[in-house]
Amino acid sequence: MPWILRGLSNGVITSKYPKKMDSYGDSHHSSVKVQTEYLASRDTDLEGLCPTGAIRVELGRPRIDLGQCILCGRCVDRAPEIFSFSTDFETARLSRDLLVVPPSAESTGELANLKSALADRVRRFGNSVALRHIDCGSDGSEEWEIAALTNPVYDVQRLGITFTASPRHADILLVTGAGAKGMSDSLKETYHQMAEPKVVVAVGTDAISGGTHSNSAAVVAGGIEGVLPVDVFVPGSPPSPFGILYGILLAMGIALDGGAST
Amino acid sequence: MTDLPLNIQSTSVSTISFACLTEARIAAGDRFAALLALPLGEQIRLLSVTSCFGGFNVIECDLETAEPTYPSFDAATPMANWYARRIFDLYGLAPSDAATLDPLIARRPCQGLHQSPEKTGLTPKFAESSRPSVIGEGVFKIPLGPVRSGVFESIEFVVETPGEEILHVEPRPFYKHRGVDAAFFGKSAEDGALIAERVEGIAGVAHAIAYCQAVEKLADVEIHMQAELVRVVHAELERIANHLESVIRHCEASAQAVAYARLSLHKESVMRLRSNICGHRFSRGVIAPGGVTTPLLLPPAEVAKKVAEIEKSIDRDMTLLMRTPSFLDRLRGTGVVTPLQARLFGALGPLGRGSGLTEDGRISHTYGAYKHLGFLPTADAQDGDAMSRQMIRIDEIANSFHLLRQALDDLNNMEHPSQNWKVELEVKDGMSLGWAEAPQGEVLYAVAIEKGRIKSLAQRSASFHNLALFSTAFPKDITTDFAFIEASFGISVAGASS
Numbered sequence: 001m002p003w004i005l006r007g008l009s010n011g012v013i014t015s016k017y018p019k020k021m022d023s024y025g026d027s028h029h030s031s032v033k034v035q036t037e038y039l040a041s042r043d044t045d046l047e048g049l050c051p052t053g054a055i056r057v058e059l060g061r062p063r064i065d066l067g068q069c070i071l072c073g074r075c076v077d078r079a080p081e082i083f084s085f086s087t088d089f090e091t092a093r094l095s096r097d098l099l100v101v102p103p104s105a106e107s108t109g110e111l112a113n114l115k116s117a118l119a120d121r122v123r124r125f126g127n128s129v130a131l132r133h134i135d136c137g138s139d140g141s142e143e144w145e146i147a148a149l150t151n152p153v154y155d156v157q158r159l160g161i162t163f164t165a166s167p168r169h170a171d172i173l174l175v176t177g178a179g180a181k182g183m184s185d186s187l188k189e190t191y192h193q194m195a196e197p198k199v200v201v202a203v204g205t206d207a208i209s210g211g212t213h214s215n216s217a218a219v220v221a222g223g224i225e226g227v228l229p230v231d232v233f234v235p236g237s238p239p240s241p242f243g244i245l246y247g248i249l250l251a252m253g254i255a256l257d258g259g260a261s262t
Numbered sequence: 263m264t265d266l267p268l269n270i271q272s273t274s275v276s277t278i279s280f281a282c283l284t285e286a287r288i289a290a291g292d293r294f295a296a297l298l299a300l301p302l303g304e305q306i307r308l309l310s311v312t313s314c315f316g317g318f319n320v321i322e323c324d325l326e327t328a329e330p331t332y333p334s335f336d337a338a339t340p341m342a343n344w345y346a347r348r349i350f351d352l353y354g355l356a357p358s359d360a361a362t363l364d365p366l367i368a369r370r371p372c373q374g375l376h377q378s379p380e381k382t383g384l385t386p387k388f389a390e391s392s393r394p395s396v397i398g399e400g401v402f403k404i405p406l407g408p409v410r411s412g413v414f415e416s417i418e419f420v421v422e423t424p425g426e427e428i429l430h431v432e433p434r435p436f437y438k439h440r441g442v443d444a445a446f447f448g449k450s451a452e453d454g455a456l457i458a459e460r461v462e463g464i465a466g467v468a469h470a471i472a473y474c475q476a477v478e479k480l481a482d483v484e485i486h487m488q489a490e491l492v493r494v495v496h497a498e499l500e501r502i503a504n505h506l507e508s509v510i511r512h513c514e515a516s517a518q519a520v521a522y523a524r525l526s527l528h529k530e531s532v533m534r535l536r537s538n539i540c541g542h543r544f545s546r547g548v549i550a551p552g553g554v555t556t557p558l559l560l561p562p563a564e565v566a567k568k569v570a571e572i573e574k575s576i577d578r579d580m581t582l583l584m585r586t587p588s589f590l591d592r593l594r595g596t597g598v599v600t601p602l603q604a605r606l607f608g609a610l611g612p613l614g615r616g617s618g619l620t621e622d623g624r625i626s627h628t629y630g631a632y633k634h635l636g637f638l639p640t641a642d643a644q645d646g647d648a649m650s651r652q653m654i655r656i657d658e659i660a661n662s663f664h665l666l667r668q669a670l671d672d673l674n675n676m677e678h679p680s681q682n683w684k685v686e687l688e689v690k691d692g693m694s695l696g697w698a699e700a701p702q703g704e705v706l707y708a709v710a711i712e713k714g715r716i717k718s719l720a721q722r723s724a725s726f727h728n729l730a731l732f733s734t735a736f737p738k739d740i741t742t743d744f745a746f747i748e749a750s751f752g753i754s755v756a757g758a759s760s
Contacts, residue, residue: 003521003582003586006520006524006579007520007524010527024534027537028541028542029541029542051449051452051453070460070546071542072546077555133412134416135415135416135438135755136416137416137438137439137440138415138438139461139463139466140463140464140754140755140756141463142463144463144507146413147413148526148529148533151529151530152526152527153530165412166411178440180437180438180439180440182437182438182439183416183437183438186416190409206460211460212456212460213440213445215445216441216444217444218440218441237546238544
């Protein structure tokens with residue numbers, strides 16, 4: 001009895017996202033933005049700023065690969081005229097190329113095809129999906145953020161999203177971690193056990209590119225894409241629960257702008 | 263060696279005396295803390311680290327790669343074999359009298375820096391344990407994992423059972439090995455902190471502090487008190503989040519749905535507070551060699567107010583939970599680690615403290631601002647069961663709030679709070695040991711610097727050390743106790759298998 005009253009004591013605390021934007025979601029760093037007008041001179045070593053090699057300068061224009069960025073903020077600290085933090089948590093994208101900001105014309109042109117192809121595949125999900133998570137060498141923080149989705153604040157069950165223990169029941173596979181070689185067989189087996197249609201979401205910078213472990217002999221080169229085809233990429237080290245939720249909504253084919261915003 | 267600070271007594275010895283000297287330290291009452299290997303070019307340096315009153319004793323010996331063996335000290339501590347397996351997995355280095363070394367954190371010497379296993383004359387068994395299986399009527403083995411049911415990190419437990427009672431459990435964390443130590447090699451001191459935060463992501467602040475303190479000792483700098491206090495704020499919020507997570511796992515296992523939801527809500531409040539004061543939910547990018555990269559983004563008084571609110575709500579629900587019989591019945595007498603075992607294995611963190619050990623790195627090996635802060639008296643829980651560990655954690659949550667209040671109060675009263683966050687440091691060549699008390703227990707970093715860059719590094723998290731005790735915690739427990747014992751150990755697989 002005391003627990004029942006306790007359960008009611010705070011009223012409704014659940015976020016309205018995605019129907020309404022959530023003010024907390026936009027309150028902390030989610031990605032890095034690049035000032036597009038900036039033209040780098042040859043003697044500034046912008047690429048050397050980034051500890052994970054996420055910055056590339058092409059024809060004087062700096063670009064950041066969010067799939068490699070660990071949000072350490074060093075570029076923002078050292079070159080604030082070019083780089084700044086963005087608090088927009090809707091950073092998940094349907095292709096690896098789209099994670100490079102600002103995106104190139106080719107990669108945005110590709111988006112419409114990707115969106116319709118994914119929409120065709122996931123039509124039969126309806127508005128209800130079962131998730132299966134698998135860890136392939138994470139640092140443990142991504143698991144916390146995924147598990148947070150079931151707490152009363154995010155409560156993803158309200159959106160028809162449930163977690164399942166069996167890959168046989170799963171529609172969406174959430175993969176975390178840098179792609180440890182020891183997990184490759186288990187990852188492939190889990191994927192094969194899932195019924196069609198199925199969607200793979202790479203959760204976190206580690207899963208997308210290996211992050212700080214990208215040069216390790218113990219992980220697969222290029223993150224988990226080196227083992228499985230990936231449909232949705234959620235950058236972040238780790239991504240926040242809202243960031244992961246946006247990625248899941250993309251995978252369900254119901255997300256908002258489909259990763260078009262930059 | 264003269265490049266180590268005073269509270270670390272370091273002795274460089276020959277291979278022959280390495281084992282006897284380590285044994286002598288343990289016999290003299292030191293706690294065996296770690297056996298670490300640092301690859302240094304043509305040599306591998308072995309460090310045996312033992313903890314004594316107020317500091318650490320480090321015994322070093324250099325091994326030539328041509329003869330990659332060292333005498334074992336299995337007789338002195340049951341942990342020797344556990345560390346030997348790790349070092350063999352990483353560098354192919356083995357005790358001379360070891361017949362087999364089962365894989366522990368990696369399936370093969372995958373960092374590939376020195377020896378192939380053939381050179382050592384050992385045949386590592388990759389698939390099965392060298393320990394004889396339990397034999398009896400109806401006894402069978404269940405492999406639990408590495409893919410778990412639920413959102414868990416990957417680890418396999420091989421459970422031997424006749425059906426209900428668990429006779430033996432063997433943890434195998436090697437599936438998710440990432441080769442973390444090698445990721446540090448060649449990096450700048452500044453970049454090292456970013457990797458340290460990701461060794462054991464849920465205890466990233468403690469890892470970064472341990473790493474930075476090692477580097478700061480080499481640079482011989484004093485960190486400003488403001489920065490030390492900010493470090494304490496981040497570290498204690500991390501501890502609260504981790505201890506709440508452990509209690510949440512207990513609630514989940516005992517189907518306490520409301521308690522699970524309530525405590526998850528409080529944990530989310532803590533994570534949100536962390537992101538509000540630094541921009542990151544895991545406080546990453548804050549701790550750096552020389553201090554902190556950013557002050558608190560909110561005024562200390564405002565943070566203190568939020569902390570007080572969270573403390574009040576946690577306290578109310580925790581009090582009710584500790585009066586809920588259907589919850590407590592599952593914890594009492596479950597997963598007993600006796601005080602003798604805890605002392606023998608040198609159990610760390612809440613695991614050790616729940617079995618009567620009193621050591622807490624923040625007090626016994628004090629560092630940073632903890633020197634100046636007061637601690638509450640600790641709980642009297644020494645039964646060694648899941649209940650004791652739970653009580654220790656709840657007590658530590660209260661203690662963390664106590665420390666937070668003091669640290670925030672001090673920050674509020676400082677005259678120039680907008681300055682002095684970071685000192686510029688020049689890292690000198692040499693080797694140093696850093697430590698910090700993570701939520702899981704003591705974290706150790708041995709760092710070797712050459713020409714301003716990390717030449718070599720060996721880290722040891724409490725999760726790795728404590729996992730060695732896991733198989734001892736099933737004296738008369740049954741399969742339904744498993745989830746509670748796992749939750750009460752609070753092990754991060756990322757830290758254990760790094």
